[in-house]
Amino acid sequence: MLDYWDHILPGFVITMWLYIWALVMGFFLGLLLSIIRQYGGWVISRIATGYIELVRGTPLLAQLFLIYFLPFSINAILEAQGLPFIPIGRWSFHISSEILGRRITIVLLDQQTLVGIITLGLNSAAYQAEYFRGAMSSVGTRQLLAAQSLGMSRLAGIRHIVLPQALRRVIPAWSNEASYLPKYTVVVFYIGVVELFAQAHYIVTQLFLTLITYSLIALIFLSLITIISKALDSIHKRTSIPGL
Amino acid sequence: MLRIADVWKSYGNLQVLKKISFEVAEREVKVIFGPSGSGKSTLLRCINMLSPPDKGKVYLCGQNLMAPEINLNEMRARIGMVFQHFNLFVHLKAIDNVSIGLRRGKGLPKEEARAKALKTLARVKMEDWADHYPAQLSGGQQQRVGIARALSMDPDVILFDEPTSALDPELIGEVLQVMLDIAKTGTTMVVVTHEMGFANAVASEMIFLDRGIIVECGTPQHFFTSPKSERVKRFLKQIDILYGRHEELLKLPNEEGSK
Amino acid sequence: MSDIPDLPTIFFYILRTGLPATLLLTAQGLLWGFVLGLSLALMRVYGGKVLGWIASGYEKVFRGIPLVVLIVLFAFGIPGLFWFIDPIERPLTGVFLALALRSGAYQSQIFRGAILSVNPGQMKAARALGMSRFQAFRHIIFPQALRLSVPSWSNEYAVVIKDSSFAYEIGIIEMMKAAYRVTSNFPELWALSMGVVAILYFIFTYPVTRLFGERQTKKLKELGMGGG
Ligand SMILES: Nc1ncnc2c1ncn2[C@@H]1O[C@H](COP(=O)(O)OP(=O)(O)OP(=O)(O)O)[C@@H](O)[C@H]1O
C-alpha cells in the first residue's frame, strides 16, 4: 500500500492545485458577483442573482458534465453542418521529475483539468458571492451614506469603506467555505482528472484493498480540511479589529 | 451661502417635505426642530443630495446642486454631515476616520491628510484617542470624532442631524460644548436638535418643522417668549419636560457675560 | 431509442426513470439524517463533556470526507457491512447510509445553532413556571428551535437532493444517470441533456429554498424569534 506513494503524492498535488485555483477564481468572481448583485442596476443585479441561484440550485456534477460535454456537442453539430470544429486535443502541460528513484509526472493542465478548474471556480464563485453579499448588507447603508457625505463617490465608498469591513466580517463564514472546498474537487475524477480519488481507484484495481485505500483517502481529506480551517482561524484572530 | 427653494420630497405616497424654503447666511447657525417623523432628517439629506428632492432647488454658494452637470461628490465634500448614530467607519481608527475624507474625497496626500486630521481631532479634544477604533470609544467621544470628520474637510456648511439624541445624558454636554466652540469660530451650521439651551446660545434663527411644513420661524427669544402657533407651544412644553435638564451642562455665553 | 430524442422526450425520460430513485434517496437521507442530527445536537447542547466531544468529533469527520469517498466506502469498501441485505441492494444501501451519515453531521449543526439561538430568557421563564428542564425543552425550546431551523433545513434538503446525483457512480438509475443514458448515442445532445437535468434539479430545489428559506426567515423575524 505505502509503496504506492508515487501515486498518492501526485494525486494530492493535483487536488491542491485544483483547490487553489477554484478558491482564487471563486473569490474574485464571487466578489464581483456580490458587488453587482448588491449595488448594480436593476438588470445586471438580476442577472447576477439568477446566476447565483442557478448554480446553487443545481448539482456540481451536472455543471461539470455540462461544461465538459459542451465542446463535444458543439462539434457534433458543426460536423453535421460540415463546418470545421473545435479541436479537443490531447494537449497537456506537465511537470515531471525523479523523486527517490521514481519518475513522477504531474499533469498541470489539459482539457479535463481546465474544465475541472473552470467548473469548480464558477461553482465556488456563486457560493462565495452569497457570503460576501451577506457581509456587505450587514455593513449597512449608513456607512456608505457617511462616506458619500464626505464627498466620496459611490464606487470609492464601496471600495474603501464597505469592502474592507465586509471582507473582515466575512472571514468566519468564508473560512468555512474555503476549508470545505477541497472535498468538492473530487468530482473532477468523473471527467478523468487524475487527482487523489482517481489515484485511489487505480490503487484499488491493483491491490484490491478497498477499505484501507479509501479510508486513507478519507483521512487525507480530513487532515487537509482540519489544517486549513485551523490556519484560517488563527489568521482571523490575528487580524481582528475591536468592534468588528 | 446656502439657499433652499421650494423643496418637495416624497417617499411613495408619503409626502415628507412640502414646499420648504429658507436661506442660511455665512457664519450663521440655523436650528431646525420639530416632532419625530416631521421630515428633519429628510431635509438634511435633501440638502447634500444623499436623497435628492423631487422638486425645488438647493443652492450652495450660488450653485444649484440639482443641475445635471454638477459633480455631486465634489459638492458633498463641501457640505459636512454629522449623523445621529455617528456612522463612524468601524474598521478605521479615529485618525483614519477623519483623514479618509481628506484623502478619498479631496485627494490630499497621506501625510498631509494625517497632519490635518490630527489638528482637527485636537479641536474636538480627541487627539489623545487618535489610535483607538470606534468600538473602543464612548458615544460622546465617537460623536466628537464624527464632528472632526466633517470639520476636517473645511466645508462651507456642516449639517448636524440630532447629534446628541443617541447619547447617554452625561455625555451630551461634551458634544454640545464642542459644537458651541465650533459655532463661535464662525462655522456655518444647520443643526437639527432639541437641545434648546444650545439653540438659545448660538442660533440666529430657529425653524419649527411639522409634517413637512415650516410652521414657524424666528429667533430663540421669539420661540421661548412668544411663540405664535399652538403646535409650537405644545411641542416646546414637551421638550421642556424631556430636555430641560441639560441646559446647565453648557457653559453658555450669556453666563460668561458676552450676551 | 434510435431516433434522435427531442427536448420533451429527454425531459420526461429523465423525470420518469430518474425521479423516483432521486426522491427516495433524498427522503431517506434527510429522514435518517434528521434523527441522527437531532440526537447529535442534543448531545452537544445538553450532553455534557464526553457526549458533546463525541458528537462534535462525529460532525468534523463526516463533514470533512468527500461524499463520493463515503459512498464508495460504504458501497464497496466494507464487505461484511450489509450481510443481512440482498447483495443486489447493497450498493443502494451504501448510498443511503453515506447520505444519511453526512446529512446527520450537517443537521446536527443546524439544530444545535437553532437550539442555542432560542432566547435564553425562554428557558428561565419556563423554569419559573415550575417546568422541569426536560419539560421546558420539550414544550418551549424545542418547538421554537424547530421553527428556527426551517430555513437552514430547507437548504439542507437542497444539498441532499443535489448530492444524491453521486449515486449514479454505483449504478443507481436516478436523474443524473438517466440523463447520461438518454442521449448516450448522440454526442450533439450530451450538453443539452446535462442542461435539462440541471434545470430539473433546480425545479426541485429553488422553490423550496425560496419558500422555506427567505419567507420563513421573514416570518420568524416578525415573530421576534431567535437572535435575541
Ligand atoms: N428612505 C425612506 N423610505 C421611506 N420612507 C422614509 C424614508 N426615510 C424617511 N421616511 C419617512 O419620512 C418621514 C420623515 O422621516 P425623517 O427621518 O425625515 O423624520 P425626522 O423628522 O428626522 O424624525 P426623527 O426625529 O425621528 O429623526 C417618516 O415618516 C419616515 O417614515
Ligand SMILES: [Mg+2]
Ligand atoms: Mg431624524
